Amino acid sequence: MYLNVIHRMVATTFHHAIGTIHAQRCCNGSDSQRLISKGGTVGIRLSERRIGCSSGLKSGAIHASTSHTSVVDPVLLPSNNNNNDSRKKSNETALILIRHGESLWNEKNLFTGCVDVPLTKKGVEEAIEAGKRISSIPIDMIYTSSLIRAQMTAMLAMTQHRRKKVPIIMHNESEQAKAWGQIFSEETKKQSIPVITAWQLNERMYGELQGLNKQETADRYGKEQVHEWRRSYDIPPPNGESLEMCAQRAVAYFKEHIEPQLLTGRNVMIAAHGNSLRSIIMYLDKLTSQEVISLELSTGIPMLYIFKEGKFIRRGSPVGPSEAGVYAYTRLWVKADCHIFSNAEFGSVQAEVG
Template identity: 70%
Template sequence: MALTASQLATGANCLQTNVDNLGFNATSRKRYWSLLLKRDGFRKLLPRTNWQLQISMTGTANHCSALCDTLTSSTPTDSYEPFRTNESTLIIVRHGESMWNEKNLFTGCVDVPLTKKGVEEAIEAGKRLSTMPLDIVYTSALVRSQMTAMLTLTQHCCQKVPIIIHKENEEAEIWSQIYSEDTKNQSIPVVKAWQLNERMYGDLQGLNKQETAEVFGKEQVLRWRRTYEVRPPNGESLEMCLQRAVTYFKENIEPQLMAGKHVMVVAHANSLRSIIMYLDNLSPQEVINLELSTGVPMLYIYKDGKFIRRGSPPGTKEAGVYAYTWNLALYKDLMLQRMLTKL
């Protein structure tokens, strides 16, 4: 479908903003623009721009042109398919605010839903991630994690349907089968795992944190909450939570990344602290001081067997601290062009 003059102008402004935000030098930005303008529809913008697109045929330009041609030729215009490179993306999201977060209660493994604010946080996370490639999603077995994942995916530009995978038993697996390949291709699998659940707080679950500190003392409650090896009464230590969460990550999620899949993990403060300790090689002291905001996604690039933290994609009302890779920058603008063609 041909783009209207209005859509082209809108696309030009969006692309200009995105390219400027990448932080490339002037020469790199010109080369990047030239690659984007090769796309059908956007090449019509070429006469209307003030850019001097005189590109020398250097090794870099040839490499970038070949990369762009590979991506665009392998990406169908009527469906979404994340491109494959030698790097993959890992997105980590702590669930949005829960009803017990709001009440300042120890939640642990008690299964409580999101608040209205938590729903809004999940939707905002989805907007931040709307142009990120996604193949599979992992959540905990708790509803606040699953609600966050589902609400986040409603904002994604691929418009695929998130489908929870049920493998509790043979009957559940058979009953939830999809028998249409086309439908499978238009869905994103969501895998539940109890190993990603929040740390089990034992006898503290359901108690008010402030009142508990008044009864047992702030120092004791702090030791229960933020000491690596100390367990709350009849609960898990952070070390115990780490063992189950990181073991699951290594055995199930990391192989997906190694295979080039793009993965999102939506879980909880302590299970995600545990995973981040593994990803960033943090010490026990460093991990207990790590704060994770509800509903704010964090991006890692997995490449050559290493995890590289890239910060958080920018929100709608804040400056971005998100460091793109070349492949992700290309992918984002290919998705932008696809959305504009559907207008």
């Protein structure tokens, strides 16, 4: 019944079909095909996933699906040259961070980590509301984790964007999949926005705590021990990841793959998880290991950074639904259309993905 509610909600919310999510790879390297229309059921078909069942996927943190799947293409928007010139002169790009909406296991107060579970009805609503908040900020590329709750959040948020571009994930797990997933219409490419998924952006892996109720775990191991596992920087839970380990992969991926996109003038949205985003914020805001452990991120609340002259300037708080910072630059973005990819740039994106 719950899924039926979600299905109807997503179906009525989506303005256009979203491409299927790429095949994902488990922590152990084996492939687990998951064809999913965004949000759980959109123009294509709902994946056969069982609620609360990881089906072997350590989706949350450490080695969850593919290394970094790729995208189709660029965001090509109609804009006038004057607006582009002003954007180039200002040399500013936007970086939007969104923690996924509430998941089924958030609702049940379970340790989720690598386990791949979808959004609740509330989570769907949070994702849609996040999309409204960023609807006028141009987005040229989207990065998500390999987990469905982050991907659903990104896709649902984009249904609210005023430019109505269709997020597309290019299959990258085999040559045949890449060939079959090509877009041959230049006009269609102009209506698309590239989405790259990366396991490096996954939630941290909670090891033996995954699937356990948080309160019951505290009763069993003691509040102090569980608090240490959850909130220390370098102490992992049994057979799991510490925040430090999560930060190593998430920040390395950000530096290698996402920051270069910002440097070339592309506006980026990242839909990910509490710990992978805390790790990235630690890097952006130059937080210490002590400062980052007290950083809390609300589900479905977008956070905006302006990247200018090699520096990240925060324009929104990690918490607080009434935070106005995300809107600080909205009027400027509305006046200027999104960056247009040239044919050469589009080729570079495809080459980078391939």
